[in-house]
Amino acid sequence: MTLRDRLLAVVVAVTWGLNFPAIHLTLEQFPPFLAVALRFSLLAVPTLLLVPRPSAPWRWVLLYGAGFGVLQFVFLYSAIDSGMPTGLASLVLQSSAPFTVVLAAALLREHVSGRQALGVLVAVVGLAGIAVHRAGLNGGATLVPVLLTLCGGLGWAMGNLGNRRAMQAAPGEPLRLMLWMSVIPPLPLLALSLTLEGPARIRASFTGLATPTGWTALGALAFTVLVGTLAGSGLWTSLMSRYPAGVVAPFSMLVPVVGIGSSWLILRERTSLAELGWGALVVAGVLLGSTARRRPQPVVPLASGTGVTGTTSAVAIAATPSPxxxxxxxxxxxxxxxxxxxxxxxxxxxxxxxx
Known part of the structure; x- marks a missing residue:
């Protein structure tokens, strides 16, 4: 991986980590369900007008959008709105990785290696430690936001399964799939916002847009759409197309580091040492389960032939550069x-x- 591409991977992790304080700032103006609906509507409208539909079956696109777009962000925004520390949310949301392994094994019958199983176990221990620690604060009231964030991680994992199936059917269309996934959330989220948040709260969220809080919320919303989603996902897709997933994926572990650091700098949030310790265990488990061990290359048998020119050695085969x-x-x-x-x-x- 070149130095330039390593820097690009770090830039993506930074933009994704900054998404979390941006979500917090958005929620200071808009209620959570409406905020998610606005986020995806800004992507859905130009997608419907300009981007051709993906060739993947619609059931997988729907699963991708319902899991990643609806469930993940409904629970994540609700958790932050109900008091989940933003930096800690970036840590707990990493639960999507062990959830994905478990769901893929249960629903898709995918094989789980011993390394993956150990990684899941380590991550679960870390998540349980965070939950137990939060349950002991303020009479257990701080546990609910953690559980909501875990539900967001589960929704992300469900979206991963839909994304995986869609990519198998349309392997050359990752960006188009991501854009068309954004078409799924707006209508159900607008209906959810009207039902649970009510027209009065929705109207009130648009009345203060000319205030500093309103301008900040609009800027944060634009950041999550243009920088976090379009630019970040575009760069990440480009990197994944050029390098093995095991080389690129570990850079995503910088996201909670940036999330915690930026939340401290921007929002003055403090994460306790106990939560940082348990969070480090979560990150270690995710890294352990997502980085595969290198397997030795199989020995190529000697090809038989008549004469010296008809014999090819394994060394010659191995030395031949592949396209x-x-x-x-x-x-x-x-x-x-x-x-x-x-x-x-x-x-x-x-x-x-x-x-």
């Missing part, structure tokens, strides 16, 4: 979103030209 996949350029990514993937002959010609 490196061509990474999509930014213009290719934009073209793929707006016009769809190129035809097979066009993509082959383009790849040959870049080589």
């Amino acid at each position: 490196r996949p061509v990474s999509p350029s930014p213009s290719d990514v934009v073209a793929e979103i707006v016009t769809g993937p190129p035809a097979a002959d066009e993509s082959t010609a383009s790849a040959s030209a870049r080589r």
